Amino acid sequence: MLTIEATDLARRFGDAWALDGLTMEAEQGEVVALLGPNGAGKTTTVRLLNGVLTPERGRATVLGMDPRRDGAEVRRRTGVLTEAGGLDDRLTLTENLVSHARIRGIPPAEARRRAGVLLERFGMSSLASRTARGLSTGERKRVSLARALLHQPEVLFLDEPTSGLDPAATRDVLNLIGGLAEEQGATVVLCTHFLAEAARLCRRVAILEAGRLLAFGPPVGLAAGMWSGLPVELDMGGTADAGRIAQLRAVRGVTMAEPSASGARVVVEDREVIPVVLGVAMPVFSVVPRPPGLEEVYFALTGRPAADTAAVDLRAVSAS
Amino acid sequence: MSPSGRHDWNAVCAVVAKDFTAIRRSKAVVLPMLFVPVLLLVVLPFGIGLVARAAHPGDLHSILSKLPGGVARPILRYPPRQQLVILVDGYLLAPLFLIVPLMVASVLAADAFAGEKERRTLEGLLHLPIEERDLFYAKVLGAWLPAVVISWVGFAVFCVVANGVAWPVVHRVFVPTALWIVMIVWLAPAVAALGMGVMVRVSARARTAQEANQLGGAVILPLIFATVAQSTGLLLVSLPIALGVGATVWAIAFALLARGASRFTRDRLAATL
Numbered sequence: 365m366l367t368i369e370a371t372d373l374a375r376r377f378g379d380a381w382a383l384d385g386l387t388m389e390a391e392q393g394e395v396v397a398l399l400g401p402n403g404a405g406k407t408t409t410v411r412l413l414n415g416v417l418t419p420e421r422g423r424a425t426v427l428g429m430d431p432r433r434d435g436a437e438v439r440r441r442t443g444v445l446t447e448a449g450g451l452d453d454r455l456t457l458t459e460n461l462v463s464h465a466r467i468r469g470i471p472p473a474e475a476r477r478r479a480g481v482l483l484e485r486f487g488m489s490s491l492a493s494r495t496a497r498g499l500s501t502g503e504r505k506r507v508s509l510a511r512a513l514l515h516q517p518e519v520l521f522l523d524e525p526t527s528g529l530d531p532a533a534t535r536d537v538l539n540l541i542g543g544l545a546e547e548q549g550a551t552v553v554l555c556t557h558f559l560a561e562a563a564r565l566c567r568r569v570a571i572l573e574a575g576r577l578l579a580f581g582p583p584v585g586l587a588a589g590m591w592s593g594l595p596v597e598l599d600m601g602g603t604a605d606a607g608r609i610a611q612l613r614a615v616r617g618v619t620m621a622e623p624s625a626s627g628a629r630v631v632v633e634d635r636e637v638i639p640v641v642l643g644v645a646m647p648v649f650s651v652v653p654r655p656p657g658l659e660e661v662y663f664a665l666t667g668r669p670a671a672d673t674a675a676v677d678l679r680a681v682s683a684s
Numbered sequence: 685m686s687p688s689g690r691h692d693w694n695a696v697c698a699v700v701a702k703d704f705t706a707i708r709r710s711k712a713v714v715l716p717m718l719f720v721p722v723l724l725l726v727v728l729p730f731g732i733g734l735v736a737r738a739a740h741p742g743d744l745h746s747i748l749s750k751l752p753g754g755v756a757r758p759i760l761r762y763p764p765r766q767q768l769v770i771l772v773d774g775y776l777l778a779p780l781f782l783i784v785p786l787m788v789a790s791v792l793a794a795d796a797f798a799g800e801k802e803r804r805t806l807e808g809l810l811h812l813p814i815e816e817r818d819l820f821y822a823k824v825l826g827a828w829l830p831a832v833v834i835s836w837v838g839f840a841v842f843c844v845v846a847n848g849v850a851w852p853v854v855h856r857v858f859v860p861t862a863l864w865i866v867m868i869v870w871l872a873p874a875v876a877a878l879g880m881g882v883m884v885r886v887s888a889r890a891r892t893a894q895e896a897n898q899l900g901g902a903v904i905l906p907l908i909f910a911t912v913a914q915s916t917g918l919l920l921v922s923l924p925i926a927l928g929v930g931a932t933v934w935a936i937a938f939a940l941l942a943r944g945a946s947r948f949t950r951d952r953l954a955a956t957l
Contacts, residue, residue: 377955411954416810418951435950440813450808454706463705466698467812495709511808521811 365392367519367551368413372422375408382408384575385422390568392518395545395552397562399662400572406555407447408575410521413553414442427518440468443517447524447555449508453497457488457507460496465514475514482510501528509537513544520544523555534561541565563658571665578665583658590664591656593619593631596638599650600627611644629654691821695814699822700829703796707830713795717788721834724780725842729773733849736769766854773846774859778867781842785835785876790904791897792827793880797887798896807957810950820948824880824941831876839868866926874933879904881940888947888956 368390375383383405390396398406411417413426415435424431431438451460458479465475483489486506496504509525522541526534538561544550545565556562562569563583571578571586579586598604603623604612612621612630617637621630627648632638642648656664707713759771800806809819839860847857860868883900890896 414811416807416950416954436813436815439811442811444808444811446804446807446811448804448807450805452702452706452803452805454709455702459702459705463698463702464808464812466701467695467809467814469692469694469813 366390366425367392367394368396368424368426368553370409370413370422370424373409373412373419373424374421375412375417375419381575383412383572386570386572386577387422388568388570388577388580390551390553392551393545393549394567395541395554395565397566397569398553398555398572399557399559399562399569399658401557403574404572405575406572407523409572410444410523410553410555414439414444414521440515441517442519442521443512443515444521445505445508445512445523445525447527449504451496451499451504451507451511453495456493456495457483458492460507461511461514464511468515470515478514479510482513483507486510502530502533505529505537506533509540516548518550520550520552521555522552524557525554526556526558526561538565559659559662569658571662573666579661583661584655586661586665587656590661591631593633594635595620595629595631595654595656596641597624597629597652597654598627598641598648599652600648602627604628608644612641615640615644692814692818695812696818696822696825699809699814699819700826703823703826704830707792707795707826710795713791716791717830717834720787721784721838724777724784725838726845728780729777729842729846730849732777733769733773733846736772737850737853739768762854766850769850769853770858773850774861774864777842777846778864781835781839781867782872782875784838785831785872786879786904788834789827789831789876789879790883790900792830793824793883794887794890794893794896794900796823796827797884798890799893801890801957802892802894806953810954816949817945820945824884827883828873828876828880831879832873835872835876836868839872862923863926866923866930870927870930871933874930874937877937877941878933881937881944884944884948885940888944888952891956 366389368388370386370388373383373386374381386405386409388396398404398409400406408417412419413424413431415431415438418432426438427441429438451457452463455463458476461479461482462472462475465478466472470478480489480492483492486509488503488507488510491499491503496507499507505525505528509522512520512522520541525541526537529537541552541554542565545552552565554562554565568580568582569586570580600608603625604627605623609621609623609628612618612628615637617633618641619631619633621628623629630641632641638651642651759767759775762770800809814822843857843859846859847854850858882904883896886900887896890899
């Protein structure tokens with residue numbers, strides 16, 4: 365069942381389009397990533413889908429409602445973690461949670477009970493009666509996330525939920541997001557700079573740049589549409605020299621060959637070509653299929669050179 | 685306010701309660717809110733009243749009798765020894781009283797509107813299921829109610845101080861008069877609403893509470909001077925005129941607030957984040 369559907373959604377501020385023609389969808393229980401550097405239009409998308417901003421073009425439905433017309437009802441059933449977190453430093457952690465719960469119409473006693481349970485779950489109960497001033501970035505994120513979950517939302521918009529978190533906290537938050545989608549059937553829209561966490565959690569991704577949608581779909585599907593052939597990694601016990609690479613390129617059915625740390629990276633038209641390749645490249649210790657991942661798809665779409673790291677921070681990319 | 689036109693008072697009260705709690709914990713907001721009323725409504729009436737009580741008015745009677753339109757007539761009714769202390773604590777300090785609701789409302793409004801942007805808490809509020817109109821009412825009430833309460837409590841204290849300091853020469857309670865009551869019950873809340881109206885407009889453009897206070901000061905200060913200039917005279921005019929002046933201030937305040945409310949939309953607010 366489709367929970368979120370956006371068609372040609374667009375919004376501009378002044379003369380600049382913050383979002384220009386976003387078409388995407390998300391099913392119940394699915395985690396969808398909005399990927400892109402700062403200024404890509406991720407936060408604008410969340411604001412449009414939650415009825416905070418009005419689109420200038422296009423339409424959207426969330427939980428079957430039009431956020432422009434039924435904004436309050438949409439927001440009643442969604443939860444949002446904003447990029448800044450939005451905790452009031454003058455309120456205690458419990459007060460920060462309870463005040464939002466009260467605005468949502470949850471009775472005071474129930475609001476306090478839920479706040480206690482969630483702060484406990486996020487390991488913040490020992491600080492519950494302390495004001496938010498002085499909390500670390502990670503602590504603020506956890507409290508803000510707890511606040512977004514208070515009313516058991518059917519749709520969660522998470523804007524950079526792991527930025528500023530240490531690896532352990534990042535792992536916990538990603539596990540939690542996965543659990544919310546899988547076990548509770550919540551639909552999660554994850555705005556992130558981090559390709560690795562999107563690749564881990566999301567079946568489909570929307571890649572945005574400067575307000576434009578570059579692609580939407582599963583990374584494997586996007587890759588299939590961008591590249592033909594089967595990429596394989598040849599382990600040759602060391603980087604292949606130029607002569608060996610030239611030999612590989614000369615094989616009929618090899619469309620690409622380049623040196624890698626362990627040997628060579630080769631793209632063949634089909635599996636039948638692999639024995640021929642092995643004959644040319646001997647000795648080969650292993651042949652591992654290496655389909656392009658989200659990282660390759662992202663950098664190919666944006667035309668930027670890929671970094672050679674497992675998790676790429678797109679803020680660094682956009683700043684360079 | 686829901687599409688059916690009904691207000692969600694639970695949500696309004698929740699926002700007001702949140703703002704009250706936050707304000708109570710903010711020294712930058714609480715200290716000016718306490719310091720100015722204490723100075724204007726306790727220290728000044730006490731100190732000046734003591735001096736006036738001890739002073740020999742000399743030719744005060746001849747000066748007062750030369751004022752146009754018989755505006756000094758209420759004071760000239762009193763024995764000469766009482767005239768100066770009554771003039772000072774019963775009339776001349778009145779303008780200072782109206783500064784309190786204006787100043788408190790302005791400081792709180794800046795905190796409630798521009799302060800939310802500065803603390804980066806506004807976006808979280810915009811993502812909640814509270815209607816724009818209800819959020820606006822909550823923000824206005826959260827600043828206006830404390831301003832009125834502080835003004836009224838301050839006035840009660842002022843009455844005790846003024847009557848206490850003048851008692852040795854006046855021997856009776858001389859404030860509040862009927863016109864003072866008009867000023868407290870009718871005009872002070874109107875002045876607080878006027879301050880709110882100005883600050884709501886200013887805060888829409890400011891990014892921080894301090895910036896809002898600075899921008900608002902350019903508008904509020906002339907208002908304070910106008911208030912100071914006019915309110916003593918207000919205590920010397922007739923009751924209907926005082927009521928009329930109050931009604932005019934209310935009308936201006938409502939017009940400003942209505943304009944502010946019409947521009948207080950999620951879309952407009954989110955566009956400034």
